[in-house]
Amino acid sequence: xxxxxxxAIGTLFGAGTYLILRRSLLKVVIGFSLVSHGTNLLLxxxxxxxxxxxxxxxxxxxxxxxxxxxxxxxxxxxxxxxAVTAFMLALVYRTYQTLGTDDLDRMRRPPE
Amino acid sequence: MTRLVILPxxxxxxxxxxxxxxxxxxxxxxxxxxxxxxxxLIVALFLLxxxxxxxILVSMMGNWPPPFGIALVADLLSTIMVVLSATxxxxxxxxxxxxxxxxxxxxxxxxxxxxxxxxxxxxxxxxDLFNLFVFFEVMLIASYVLLALGGEPGQLQESFKYLVxxxxxxxxxxxxxxxxxxxxxxxxxxxxxxxxxxTERSGLVTALSMLFLFxxxxxxxxxxxxxxxxxxxxxxxxxxxxxFGGLLTKVGVYAIMRAFTLLFIQDVAFTHTLILILxxxxxxxxxxxxxxxNHFKRILTYHIISQVGYMVLGIGLYTPLxxxxxxxxxxxxxxxxxxxxxxxGITERVTGTNQVREMGGLLNPYxxxxxxxxxxxxxxxxxxxxxxxxxxxxxxxxxxxxxxxVYVAVALLGSFLTLLSMTKIYLYVFWGADSPKRERPARYGxxxxxxxxxxxxxxxxxxxxxPVLRLAQxxxxxxxxxQGYIEAVFAAVEGAKR
Numbered sequence: 233x234x235x236x237x238x239x240a241i242g243t244l245f246g247a248g249t250y251l252i253l254r255r256s257l258l259k260v261v262i263g264f265s266l267v268s269h270g271t272n273l274l275l276x277x278x279x280x281x282x283x284x285x286x287x288x289x290x291x292x293x294x295x296x297x298x299x300x301x302x303x304x305x306x307x308x309x310x311x312x313x314x315a316v317t318a319f320m321l322a323l324v325y326r327t328y329q330t331l332g333t334d335d336l337d338r339m340r341r342p343p344e
Numbered sequence: 345m346t347r348l349v350i351l352p353x354x355x356x357x358x359x360x361x362x363x364x365x366x367x368x369x370x371x372x373x374x375x376x377x378x379x380x381x382x383x384x385l386i387v388a389l390f391l392l393x394x395x396x397x398x399x400i401l402v403s404m405m406g407n408w409p410p411p412f413g414i415a416l417v418a419d420l421l422s423t424i425m426v427v428l429s430a431t432x433x434x435x436x437x438x439x440x441x442x443x444x445x446x447x448x449x450x451x452x453x454x455x456x457x458x459x460x461x462x463x464x465x466x467x468x469x470x471x472d473l474f475n476l477f478v479f480f481e482v483m484l485i486a487s488y489v490l491l492a493l494g495g496e497p498g499q500l501q502e503s504f505k506y507l508v509x510x511x512x513x514x515x516x517x518x519x520x521x522x523x524x525x526x527x528x529x530x531x532x533x534x535x536x537x538x539x540x541x542x543t544e545r546s547g548l549v550t551a552l553s554m555l556f557l558f559x560x561x562x563x564x565x566x567x568x569x570x571x572x573x574x575x576x577x578x579x580x581x582x583x584x585x586x587x588f589g590g591l592l593t594k595v596g597v598y599a600i601m602r603a604f605t606l607l608f609i610q611d612v613a614f615t616h617t618l619i620l621i622l623x624x625x626x627x628x629x630x631x632x633x634x635x636x637x638n639h640f641k642r643i644l645t646y647h648i649i650s651q652v653g654y655m656v657l658g659i660g661l662y663t664p665l666x667x668x669x670x671x672x673x674x675x676x677x678x679x680x681x682x683x684x685x686x687x688x689g690i691t692e693r694v695t696g697t698n699q700v701r702e703m704g705g706l707l708n709p710y711x712x713x714x715x716x717x718x719x720x721x722x723x724x725x726x727x728x729x730x731x732x733x734x735x736x737x738x739x740x741x742x743x744x745x746x747x748x749x750v751y752v753a754v755a756l757l758g759s760f761l762t763l764l765s766m767t768k769i770y771l772y773v774f775w776g777a778d779s780p781k782r783e784r785p786a787r788y789g790x791x792x793x794x795x796x797x798x799x800x801x802x803x804x805x806x807x808x809x810x811p812v813l814r815l816a817q818x819x820x821x822x823x824x825x826x827q828g829y830i831e832a833v834f835a836a837v838e839g840a841k842r
Contacts, residue, residue, distance in 0.1 A: 252512070257504065264511055271519045278526030302525065305474055309518055312481045319485065320507060323492055327500045339501045 237277045244270030257324045257334045261317065268313040272306045279303070346836070348394070349403040349416045351387045352426050352465040355380050360458030373454045374441060380458065381434040384465075388430040392423045396818070400829060402471070402836035409837040411535035415471035419829060420819035421671065425468040425598055428678045431801075432590045433461045435794045439686055440583035442790035448493050448581065456493070460486035460587070467595050471833060473521055473531045476599065480517065480563070484510050487592060490584050491576060502576040509572040513562035520555040527552065534833035537606050537826050546610050553608035553615050560603065564596025566656055567625040570649045574633065577648075578641035578698070582689030585641060589648055590682035594674055597655045601670065604659055605823040612662060620660030624751060626653030627758040634765045640688045640698045640773070643765055644681070647724065650758055651677050654739060657751060661742050667820035669738030672813055676723070676731040676805060683720045683798030687713065690788045690795060691773060700769055705778035712792070714774045716799045721770065723802045725763035731805035734813060 244266050251263025279302030287297040328334050359380030366372045395401055395418055404413040418426075437457065444453050463483025470476050488510075492503040525531055527548060528539040540549055558569070565573045573593070577585050600619075608615055630650030637643045655677070658670025688698070690713055695703045707714050723730035736759055743751040805812055822828060 252508070260508060264508075264515070267512075267515050268518075271515055271522070274519050275522040275525075278522045301531075302522070305522070305525075308474075308478060312478070312485075316481075316485065316488075316511060319488060320511075323488075323500070323503060323507065326492075326495060327504060330495060330497055330500055336504075 233281050234277060237273060237281070241270045241273045241277065244273065255336045257327065257336065260336075261320045261324060264320065265313070265317055268309070268317075272309055275302045275306050275309065346401050346403045348387065348391060349401050349418045349469060350405075352384055352391070352430065352469065353416075353462055355384050355387070356458040356462035356465065360455045360462065363455040363458060364452070367452075368450075370446075370449050373449070377437055377454045377458065378434075381430070381437050381461075384461070385427075385430040385434050388423070388427040391418055392420075392427050395420055395423045396815070400822070400832035402832050404836050407837060410833050411530045411532035413837075414475050415532060415534070415833050415836065416469045417471035417533075417829065417833060418469055419822050419832075420815070421598070421601070421823060422468045424671065424675065424815070424819060425594070426465055428594075428675060429461060429464050429468065429591055432587060432678060432682050433457075435798055436583050436587045436590070436682065436686075439586065439689070439791060439794040440581075443583040443689055444581045451493060453490070453493065456486045456490050457587075460490065462486075464591055464595055468598060471533050473524060473533060473536065477514070477517055477521055480595075481514060483592070483595065484514065487588065491580050491588075493584075494580065496579070499579045502579045506572055506576040509562060513559050516555060517559040520552060520559060523552060523555070532833070533602075533606060534830040537830055540607055540610065543610075549608065550611045550614060553603070553611075554618075556603050556608070557600065557615070557619070560596045560599040561622070562596070563593065564600060564652050564656070565593050565649050566652060567622045567629060570626070570630070573649060574637075574642055574645045577645040578639065582641075582685060582692065585645075586682045586685035586689070589645060589685050590678045593648055593652055594655075594678055597652060597659075597674060600656065601659050601667075601823070605662075605667070606826045606829060609826070616660050616662045618660075619656055620748070620751065623653045623657035623660050624754045626650065626656060627754055628653075628761075631758050631761040631765070635761060635768070638700050640691065640700055640703075640769065641685070642698075643700075643769060644684050644688060647762065647765070648681060650762065651681070651724075653758070654736070654755065657755065658739055658742070661739075661746055661748070661751075663742055663746060664817065664820050664824055665738060665745070666742035667823055668813065668817040669735060669742055671816040671819050672731075672738055673735040675812065675816070676735045676802065679798055679805065680720050680723050680732065680802050683716070683795055683802065684724065686791065686795035686798065687717050687720065690791050691717075693788055693791065694786045700772040703773040704776040705774075707774045712796075713788075716795055717774065718770065719799050719803060721766035722763075723806065725766055726759045727763075729806045729809075731802045731809065731812075733806065734809040738813065738816075 248263045248267035251259045279299045284296040284298040287300045331339055359376055362376050363373045401418040403416045406413055460483055463479050466479030470479055488507050491506055492499055528536055530536055543549055562569045577588055627650050630646055634643045634646035655670045655673050658666045692698055723732040726732040726736040740752050740755050
């Protein structure tokens with residue numbers, strides 16, 4: 233299972249990096265969401281994949297329980313990347329409207 | 345008492361939210377902002393007083409015992425940084441009243457400004473690695489919007505580069521935090537310091553430290569990672585540039601300083617030597633970049649890079665005096681750099697341009713502005729008796745004691761080239777014939793007091809260099825004795841129960 237997830241993380245990072253290096257603004261945004269998915273999976277994997285009970289210790293020790301921290305981290309990271317992606321899309325749209333292109337190479341500095 | 349530590353984070357959050365609630369009422373927003381910035385400054389000074397007298401203050405959120413709860417830790421370095429951010433927050437805010445313009449004020453400048461300060465203060469005070477990531481994000485998201493606010497073509501284009509570069513660093517930061525958790529099983533910095541010191545996988549820890557050096561290096565703009573900075577910083581209005589140039593990169597420097605004095609001290613011979621080499625390149629490349637520029641604000645932004653090099657040099661030398669020098673340098677740099685940006689805003693308003701070759705002859709009509717610029721510029725270059733001299737002196741003496749004469753030469757060369765490029769600004773902007781383009785004498789009385797205040801501060805810092813250097817030395821000693829930090833964090837909850 234670890235191996236499978238590692239391969240998935242690697243693929244997501246690879247595909248994301250490829251997209252980030254593209255010239256089209258929108259592809260860069262998609263690349264970032266892939267990379268952030270990869271990071272979330274990485275967080276899940278380092279927290280050790282195992283079957284376990286809910287980590288709420290009420291009375292007796294219930295046996296093996298899952299580590300809640302990576303999941304809390306992932307939840308926070310998802311919220312942050314959601315907000316940033318939303319902002320990025322808005323920025324890309326506004327940039328496209330103002331500069332008339334979505335090609336990073338064609339965005340030259342305006343004369344000062 | 346220790347709950348005070350949360351106030352520098354809580355007050356901007358409250359002020360930002362209140363400003364959002366008073367969306368259309370600009371006067372009220374200004375008043376809220378001013379009160380909030382003033383209160384933070386008072387709280388920060390009080391904290392500094394307490395920490396200096398009574399040692400490190402730790403507050404565990406929700407009173408969970410460490411390492412489970414999130415710790416806020418105010419040691420001397422953190423409090424010094426919070427005092428600086430509060431001072432700049434207040435000064436630049438007053439400047440912003442006259443500088444950012446109605447349109448940007450209407451579209452949420454003040455709430456964003458408070459959230460930016462919240463992120464900065466949070467990054468300085470947190471004692472938890474993941475929490476540091478969160479505060480970095482708060483700061484960065486506010487800065488993305490502040491950079492793009494106004495929507496001018498140049499701003500939009502540079503915002504995207506800035507966004508991509510910082511987002512990439514943030515993603516790698518998050519992944520590194522994950523790996524740290526996998527290796528050590530904790531994210532509390534004090535606990536982490538203990539666990540990493542005992543670990544047998546020292547190779548892995550060194551590799552991790554390099555990941556963190558990359559991440560913080562992007563934020564601090566050190567040598568191979570600085571290229572996003574000089575393009576993006578000059579684009580927004582001067583007030584935004586000033587707060588970015590003064591504080592944002594220094595958050596990265598602070599994070600490097602914290603990580604490489606508390607967490608990653610297993611293989612100093614490798615990590616800190618690498619930091620030293622990078623710092624030398626940063627100093628030289630930054631200042632060479634500044635020399636070829638002709639845009640007032642771009643010259644200043646390239647100088648940020650060069651100056652960050654000096655601070656990182658102090659971290660790389662890793663001796664008490666060097667760290668004290670680096671801390672003094674940060675204090676000096678934040679004040680002087682912000683003041684120079686504020687002055688560049690005044691000349692921009694007076695002449696209507698930022699190209700130094702199109703200005704000229706400002707000495708006669710504006711003697712006060714000229715004097716302020718001259719003092720700040722000489723301080724930046726390190727002329728005695730201004731504050732830059734003592735900052736550089738401490739660093740140079742420290743590298744001489746370690747026998748690193750190459751770095752002494754680099755520091756002196758960097759300082760000389762800084763003076764050269766400041767002379768260039770002075771020659772083109774203040775000396776010479778009146779430029780033909782300038783016809784109307786512009787009013788600048790509302791922008792002058794904040795700039796003058798900061799220049800006065802750097803002069804004072806130079807004249808009273810000794811007590812400030814002593815404060816920096818105390819902070820450096822705390823940094824070089826991480827056991828004190830660890831014990832303070834672990835003693836926190838018992839203290840609260842009493």
